[in-house]
Amino acid sequence: MPQPESDNRRNSVDPGRSTLSAPDPLALVDLEGHLGFHLRLAQDASFRAFAGRAGVVDLRPGRYAAMVVIRNNPGITPIALSRAIVRDKSTVTPLVQDLERRNLVRRDRSTADRRSVHLTLTEEGEATLDALMEHADAHDRWLDAIVGDEKPQLLRLLRRIADALP
């Protein structure tokens, strides 16, 4: 009686990964050819790979980008930072608060304009970023290796997409 018709789709099990893995044949049929879908997958994979690599340091790409910008632009304000990393300013507030809580970033109220804040890396922040940067560099080399000599084209296309927002 219990006809196992419920296991309809072949390929039901992926005993390997508990959660996410490559898309099913199902998706490949349906969503293949949709650039947006693959953009998401690639972005996700990159993010995940970075996070996994950072490991001990436990700072994801968002924090990394912020710290790099702060290092290279000491005294930068949150607003300018938000534009640099292309995140909403309301996203940056908790981000820098977290970095401050971790003693990686200092926030100094400006004397010239009492609304604004200047961000700089603490010494611990510099050291941490040094460590993190090794992982980030490895990550970049990994990505670069994957795309090989087509990187310039890829970058060009991605930039074109990002700039074309209607």
Place this chain on the structure above:
Amino acid sequence: MPQPESDNRRNSVDPGRSTLSAPDPLALVDLEGHLGFHLRLAQDASFRAFAGRAGVVDLRPGRYAAMVVIRNNPGITPIALSRAIVRDKSTVTPLVQDLERRNLVRRDRSTADRRSVHLTLTEEGEATLDALMEHADAHDRWLDAIVGDEKPQLLRLLRRIADALP
């Protein structure tokens, strides 16, 4: 007394955009060359363009992908769906619940396996998806136009990145 901000139509005042726009020169110096960063920007732009286009229908790419897969695989289970759209199964639960609440999807308990659920589009779901699909197609054509005849290469590279997750 002045409620300047309530002019919510985007692009109201700002000498740039009230929120997100293209990266600053700052970022270009710091983050340029980082594939991961540009992947995020492109993915973000695509997502945003889709959402903006869908407009009236108010279904973002996630819902769209789910509905397409359900249409093409009527009776599919949430787990299979989650693999098809490459989202965690715990993400799919509220997603389909929302679609059910909107009367776009029906969830039928399986008789064969009393744990599982079969998903199908309702008639309203079919109609809504038809409408949504026009926007989605326009979105795809837009994206395709941006990348031009380099689309195959782009897709290949993106797929390579997504598949390379260590």
Place this chain on the structure above:
DNA sequence: GGCAATTGGTTGGACCGCAAACCAATTGCC
């Protein structure tokens, strides 16, 4: 037939993101 392992699905917690509303300080303009 019975019990352990597996599987389908949900729940809870944490994080991240945006938009809008808001407050405080500054600038622009008469």
Place this chain on the structure above:
DNA sequence: GGCAATTGGTTTGCGGTCCAACCAATTGCC
């Protein structure tokens, strides 16, 4: 100088996402 508009920054609300833990039903195996 004074008042409206703008700007820097925070808060609040909401949605999306993952992971881990969980429950219930089913399968595997003896």
